[in-house]
Amino acid sequence: MAFDGMFTHAMVSELRTKILNGRIMKISQPYPNEVILTIRSNRKNYPLLLSAHPNYARMQITQIPYKNPAVPTKFTMMLRKYLENAKLTDIQQLENDRVVYFSFETRNEIGDRLPLLLSIEIMNRYSNVILINQQNQTIIDTIKHVxxxxxxxxxxxxGATYRQPPKQEKLDPFAAKNSQRLIALGQQFPNREVLAQNIQKKFQGFGKVSSLQLADVFHQNDGQxxxxxxxxxxxxxADPIPSLTTGKQLDFTFTNLGNDIQDMGTQFSSLSTLLDHFYREKATRDRVRQQGALLIHVVNQELKKNRNKLKKLQKEFANTQHANEYRIKGELLTTYLYQVKRGMTEITLPNFYDNERPLKIALSNQIGPSQNAQKYFKKYQKLKNAISYLKEQIKLTEDEINYFEEIQTQIELAEPQDLTDIQVELESGGYLRKNNHHKKNKRRVKINQPETFWASDGTKIKVGKNNLQNEKLTLHTASKNDYWLHVKNIPGSHVIVESNNPSDETLVEAAELAAYFSKSRNSANVPVDYVQVRRIRKPNGTKPGFVIYEGQKTLYVTPTEEKVNQLKTKNE
Incomplete structure (x- = not known):
């Protein structure tokens, strides 16, 4: 990705204008490699995200909501001890590298001045966030210990002495003495790609996108x-135009300068807004895969087991279709018993069930004629008894497959905070062993709130993200006069429109939400049923989230992420 030294330089400029001289009001660490400092500046709170994630390392002001763990980490407690209410006095980049120092002023226990540095190093898997005592250059703690x-x-x-990252043998493009060298490089290589490669090789802080952009700028024929x-x-x-690039690979940049402006996508009001948009889906999916690894494994194992079981049951059921053949053979042997002699291995008898057409019947030479007939009757009776049992087992197994396919879809659509509900559900169903924390904490686990959206006319729409949320929303929270929506015959979310007389436009928007938060997210003309909540009921003994309904009507919609985002930000 394009969080190179140039983008870091631009981000430092943005952060200085927004949070410099602010005070830290809150510190949280929602994920192992990420910390959020809520800084109060100019009568506004700015959640500053410092991420040392190996794939998504960055710094920005984020508006994405996060849920904190029940127990804070040691690093969080250390930051709170030293930085709560500390004043941010400076933000400096180390030359044009991806290393930034946040300088804070605070006081120690006896009231003496204590200058601190909080360093973020954006270096892929070597990324880190480090708290440093500036007086003696001692490390107080780090988000990753090395x-x-x-x-x-x-x-x-x-306790170790802080040392800066190894210095690169590259030149800082912002140093005045290096500008002539960079200009000479631009004159030396007329080829765009070759020039970009040499800029990356010799100058600090240039990624692939920014080096190509500078090469384009050098080769412009505009009289300058x-x-x-x-x-x-x-x-x-210092005056960025945050933009997405829409070339072969989606990326981001701090400016739209360059000849390939046609490859620029959406522009954003700030670098932080750009990063929220870019990382929201990527980072969320990654966190869900990491934090939900056990859940994903359990669901996949259950699906594999039940699909194999279904194949065996269907094969056994297919064999029961031959039950009547065994009955006919037993009856023919009984009718023509006098023709059967002990020691025979087969006999051909007229079949009065098929116009006297001869039927060859295999015999055991170890038993008598009557026993051979009884053997066929026993096979017939066994298969006949198996039919009802197999039908029941096939139905139960298909229900299990449908259930776990729905759980699988919910994990795919889940936010990290929704995984707790899914874990509780699997534990309650006996599919996942309860951990010790749940055994000690006998209090009822609180179910997370469904997601809230707003229709164009201001009507509130709520969307459950998993079975526990769906059941609570539909059966306990929603009014009987509200409208309920769900994708037809496909795993998906329960959607509630909090109105007893919603407009057609509101119903269509709610249907788009139902389609988006379902297995048909990427499909067109998705059928969505809608009906009043009073017509919903839950059969006894069914799994969480399962309901039946009648009197529904159906809408056909095509969901889009853009529309969903519009409904999410409406009236906020």
């Missing part, structure tokens, strides 16, 4: 000198 066995040059442990082109590009970090 011992001598992992890095001999640089130990990142509490190369020095003016370079100045324009570097100044863009």
């Amino acid at each position: 011992g001598m066995d992992q890095n001999r040059y640089r130990t990142l442990l509490p 000198s190369d020095a003016e082109h370079l100045t324009t590009f570097l100044k863009a970090t």
